[in-house]
Structures are given as C-alpha cells and as structure tokens.
Amino acid sequence: MAHKYPVPEDLPPLKDLTIENITENVHAINSQCKDARTKFLFERLVVHLHDFARETRLSTSEWETSLNFLRDVGQICSPVRHEFILLSDILGLSLLVDAIDHPKPPGTTDGTVLGPFHTDDAFEIEAGGTVSHDPDGEPLFAVCSIKGTDGKPISNVAVDVWETDSQGFYDVQHADRQTPDGRAVLHSDEDGMICFNAIVPVPYPIPNDGPVGKLLKVLGRHPYRPSHMHFMFKKDGYDRLITALYLRGDPFESSDAVFGVKESLVVEFKKVGDVPGLAEKHGISPDMKLLQYDFVLITDEESRAVKDAEARKAASQMNGRLLVVDGVLLAADEQKTQ
Numbered sequence: 001m002a003h004k005y006p007v008p009e010d011l012p013p014l015k016d017l018t019i020e021n022i023t024e025n026v027h028a029i030n031s032q033c034k035d036a037r038t039k040f041l042f043e044r045l046v047v048h049l050h051d052f053a054r055e056t057r058l059s060t061s062e063w064e065t066s067l068n069f070l071r072d073v074g075q076i077c078s079p080v081r082h083e084f085i086l087l088s089d090i091l092g093l094s095l096l097v098d099a100i101d102h103p104k105p106p107g108t109t110d111g112t113v114l115g116p117f118h119t120d121d122a123f124e125i126e127a128g129g130t131v132s133h134d135p136d137g138e139p140l141f142a143v144c145s146i147k148g149t150d151g152k153p154i155s156n157v158a159v160d161v162w163e164t165d166s167q168g169f170y171d172v173q174h175a176d177r178q179t180p181d182g183r184a185v186l187h188s189d190e191d192g193m194i195c196f197n198a199i200v201p202v203p204y205p206i207p208n209d210g211p212v213g214k215l216l217k218v219l220g221r222h223p224y225r226p227s228h229m230h231f232m233f234k235k236d237g238y239d240r241l242i243t244a245l246y247l248r249g250d251p252f253e254s255s256d257a258v259f260g261v262k263e264s265l266v267v268e269f270k271k272v273g274d275v276p277g278l279a280e281k282h283g284i285s286p287d288m289k290l291l292q293y294d295f296v297l298i299t300d301e302e303s304r305a306v307k308d309a310e311a312r313k314a315a316s317q318m319n320g321r322l323l324v325v326d327g328v329l330l331a332a333d334e335q336k337t338q
Contacts, residue, residue, distance in 0.1 A: 023050045040331050072211040080172040085116040086212045089258035103306045108296040113260045114242050117170040122183040128282050130197040131184045137166035137199025141272050141284055142291040146192040153192025160185055160232035168204025201227035203252050223257050226250035239303035
C-alpha cells in the first residue's frame with residue numbers, strides 16, 4: 001500500500017515483543033543514534049527502567065500515577081521555582097551527580113547541592129559589603145580564604161553567596177521582590193580573601209506545597225533543611241565549586257531533606273572579637289558572630305585527572321564492556337567510532 005511517509009533505511013527489525021525481549025528491541029531501535037554518549041546514556045537508562053518495572057511488577061495504575069506526578073512537577077515549575085531540581089535533590093540525585101562530575105581529591109573543599117534558588121542577578125559588592133539587608137536577622141561577619149592545592153592564595157575568584165532571610169525564605173520566594181537580596185557576588189583579593197556582612201542562617205522547609213512536598217509526606221519524611229549558606233566559586237582554569245557551609249548543632253544537621261550536609265562543611269561560629277583587630281578594621285561590633293572558613297579549589301587539570309581515574313575505576317568493574325574517553329564512559333563497541 002502506498003503512503004507518503006519516508007521509511008528510514010537500515011532500521012533493525014523488531015522481534016515479536018515480550019517481557020523478556022522488549023529491552024533488546026528498544027536497544028536495537030536506539031542503536032541508530034549517532035552520538036556515542038547519548039546512545040550509551042539511553043541504553044543504560046532503558047536497562048534500569050525496564051529492570052525496575054520487571055523487578056517490582058509495576059502495575060498500570062502505578063505507571064499512570066508516576067507519569068501524572070511528573071506532569072504535575074513540570075506544571076508547577078516557573079522562572080523562580082524549579083520543581084525538578086527539588087525532586088532531584090530529595091532523591092539524592094543532585095548530590096550524587098555533583099560528586100561524580102566534580103570529584104575532589106583529599107584536602108580540598110567538598111561540593112554539595114546547588115538547590116533551586118540560585119539566580120544570576122546578584123549585585124557585586126566590595127570586601128566588607130553586605131549580602132543580606134534583613135533587619136530582623138542576627139548579624140554575621142564572614143572572613144574566608146581561597147587557596148589552591150599548593151597552598152597559594154587564588155585572587156580574583158568570582159564568589160556567589162546566597163542565603164535565606166531570617167524567616168527562612170529566599171528573596172525570589174517573595175512575590176513583591178524588587179531587587180536581589182540575601183545574595184551577592186564578590187571577588188577574592190590578591191591574598192585570596194573575601195569578607196562580607198550577612199545574617200546567621202536559619203533552618204527552613206523546602207517548598208512543600210507542590211508534588212515534591214506530597215511525595216515527602218507519602219515517604220514519611222520531613223521537608224526541612226539545616227541552617228546553611230551557599231557558595232559558588234568560578235575562575236578560568238579552575239573547576240567550578242558549588243558548596244555550602246552548615247551550622248553545627250542545627251536540629252536538622254543529620255537529616256537534611258536534600259542530603260546536602262557533609263561533615264567537612266559543618267562549621268561553628270566564633271565572635272569577631274576573637275580575632276584581634278578585626279572589629280576595628282571593619283568598624284563592626286566585636287560581639288558579632290564570625291564565620292571563618294578556608295576553601296581549597298582544584299584546577300581544571302586536577303579535576304580531569306581525578307575524574308578520569310574514577311571513570312576508569314568504574315569501567316574496570318564492567319568486565320571490559322565500557323571504555324573511558326576524556327573522563328566519560330562509553331560502550332566498548334563505540335571505540336571504533338572515536
């Protein structure tokens with residue numbers, strides 16, 4: 001019968017579809033993909049999705065519920081609310097991907113989750129400037145150093161800092177937001193130092209009025225994050241670092257809803273007066289709480305070396321079925337195309 005639709009050439013024929021061979025059939029059709037990495041990612045995705053369905057004997061109603069849930073996640077997203085990031089966070093996927101894609105050698109600063117509330121419109125401030133203008137927040141002064149693995153200071157690092165207000169809300173969560181607040185961008189000086197005024201972080205619930213919040217309730221989990229302050233470090237030649245510092249003793253320190261807390265990132269505040277001359281230098285009260293931390297960044301070259309080593313370790317556990325190209329895993333049968 002004649003038709004107007006072109007039939008792609010060299011399509012692999014599908015077998016009579018069964019529970020046992022559906023995965024093989026999907027692989028055959030997807031084998032037409034020209035990009036080796038995309039082909040590999042979807043091969044593994046299909047394997048795990050199909051195995052999940054087979055292992056759990058997934059029902060049609062459960063499948064429909066899952067798809068409707070994902071639809072609802074997408075529908076609630078907005079320019080200031082990324083529910084899919086939130087979903088990734090509460091499933092531990094965000095932290096896992098960051099750890100895989102930005103591995104850190106010993107002695108360097110650990111990364112953690114970005115979260116859904118970073119923006120690109122923060123004002124730049126000078127050393128000693130103010131990140132948060134919340135009059136109800138408890139004043140905090142931060143002094144941090146930025147060094148490389150060689151111990152030398154790194155100058156002119158762009159540092160994004162963001163935190164909630166004293167009520168636990170980010171500025172973008174306020175409908176009447178006029179300008180950015182609770183966030184700023186600084187640049188490290190020639191000694192690799194940054195310092196700024198902020199407020200003491202407070203614990204808060206992640207947005208739980210949407211599908212992710214409903215999922216947490218179904219799972220019997222709370223929606224709270226411990227007190228923390230976000231940081232992002234960027235400079236050419238260095239691996240981007242996304243991290244946060246968490247307050248020791250917070251009631252949610254050991255049960256963060258998005259799995260962001262790492263022991264190396266937990267800090268205890270001091271007082272400004274504990275550092276001789278600091279209060280006088282910046283004209284601040286010696287009774288203010290003080291945040292001090294030494295950040296250690298790695299170069300792009302160091303990052304590639306660690307990432308490549310970790311990828312090769314993963315490939316070695318797959319009995320020769322995978323190869324590593326520029327730190328990325330591919331199916332071994334793609335070697336001839338590289």
